[in-house]
Amino acid sequence: MSFYTDVVLPRLLDRAMANEELVPYRRRVAGAAAGRVLEVGLGSGLNLPFYGPEVNHLMALEPSRPLLALAERRSAAGRLPVAFVAGSALAIPLAGGSVDTVVTTWTLCSMPDATAALAEMRRVLRPGGTLLFAEHGRAPDRWVARWQDWLTPAWKPLAGGCHLNRPIADLIQGAGFGLIDLRTGYARGPRPFTFMFEGRAAPR
Template identity: 60%
Template sequence: MGIYSEVILPRLCDLSMRNERLRAYRERVIGAAEGRVLEIGSGSGLNLPFYSPMVREILALEPDPNLLAMARRAPPVDAPLNFIEASAERIPLDDSSVDTVVTTWTLCTIPEAAEALTEMRRVLRPQGKLLFVEHGLSPDRGVRWWQDTLTPIWRRISGGCHLNRPIQSMIEKAGFGIERIETGYMRGPKPMTFMYEGSARPR
């Protein structure tokens, strides 16, 4: 699941995800997690400081062993923290076993994102929630043209990142009902900075 970039937000470079412009997104999305939490594509652990006392356990799923090694060296958090080296398309957890799933700038790079979202729904409890902030397909025709044009090349140089994934419809097609969503451009090149932030529950 790869690497982030400051400009594009998927993970082209883990250091760039320390960009302070992303802090408010992290505070809102991560801060809303509660109970037993599964974080998809946890990377080097940049989200860990934003979890609230409402979280009783964090399961940090990441397929890249190098990023996991970095995360293990991160400062300790209050909740019990367990690292899982696995892909989001094959989550090694029981059905209905987590209260919250968190995904931050990750759906753009997962090779089989639809399959991963189905897995997220499977492991969520019936009253659980999916919290997300992602970049993806713009509603503006001119921007979409650039996203479609750039994505084949961009994928090859940015760890598999897709600029043009329709995040909301992907989540809904996986069996979630959108509970809250906010969209809009973050500062930066428009093909790379149209944001989707919100929450959803299993239908």
Template identity: 60%
Template sequence: MGFYRNVVLPRLVHHSMTNRELLPYRLRALSAAEGRVLEVGIGSGLNLPLYSAAVREVIGLDPSPQLLTMARHAVGRCACQASLIEGSAEAIPLDSHSVDTVVTTWTLCSIHGAGQALREMRRVLKPGGQLLFVEHGLSSEEPVQRWQDRLTPIWRCLGGGCHLNRPIRTLIEAAGFNIARIETGYAKGPRPMVFMYEGRAVP
């Protein structure tokens, strides 16, 4: 599995995330980012060129050195200062109350300790800060949920730990956030894989 995890999977992740259907989600989420931004699960850096002038600095965190190598090529296309950190979202290597905005795009599905990671995101946010998120997860429809439960064990192995059935809103609220805005619904694609949560939360 080492070759698959280290060589094949990063390329599959990058390719899947370049899907044009995902761009409107990215643009809507990132349009609200401001100040000093921590992007958790920056991956290959596809969001970096999309940040607005309201963003002063972007810190990109990811556990995959292969994806961070790809992201370095995108740093120059970011309009603001950008830096990359290899590390775990369950132990974010930043001071408490040090960022204005945390961004996650299709990240919480694959973090082993998603609840701990969200508590860490809340810790590093300044008072008055915000979490902007676009995630896929547990559907609102029981027949789709059943398929998500059936498919997740094999999908998790193939997708680098990706869970199809995580209850994103529940996870965010349980970590000490209040949901300020949320929209849910299906994107284009097989329903067990494309139930989206898009919104903003505050500590």
């Protein structure tokens, strides 16, 4: 660990991810969650205000303890109790088939092994459960994708391991999910950073 990783990066990520452009995604994705919910990659807790009354239990998994501390402070003013866990999506500490909904927002980009993490999410989801996601990743435009490939090696150490060029829909399907709904497109901002994947999937 380093001063940058422990102190600077968590605050940079909190500020960057608080971008108002991302609020509609958060409202739609977190707002659609129901039942026993697991949020993977909680970050600093920016989704917490958008969970609705259909959620009866929320567990939040985050590997960064500094980000988890920010999220705990943010949750103190909320109505929904949250079970915070400092842990990795590669070993989710839940029994198989024990979750109704898994939520990920701008998380798959930074996981060391997104395929293995998605397999864990599939394991903990009950039959008929739902994966809700909003992620950024590989753009369909060739020139944008080339920029993403070129920028990613330099960007990763600055942004907590973020890959700009991951094919999010392919990763989700490759981990044993079927896509129920998928919306893609550019958000406002530089195109190598802003091609979005939003939707829902279910274990096949």
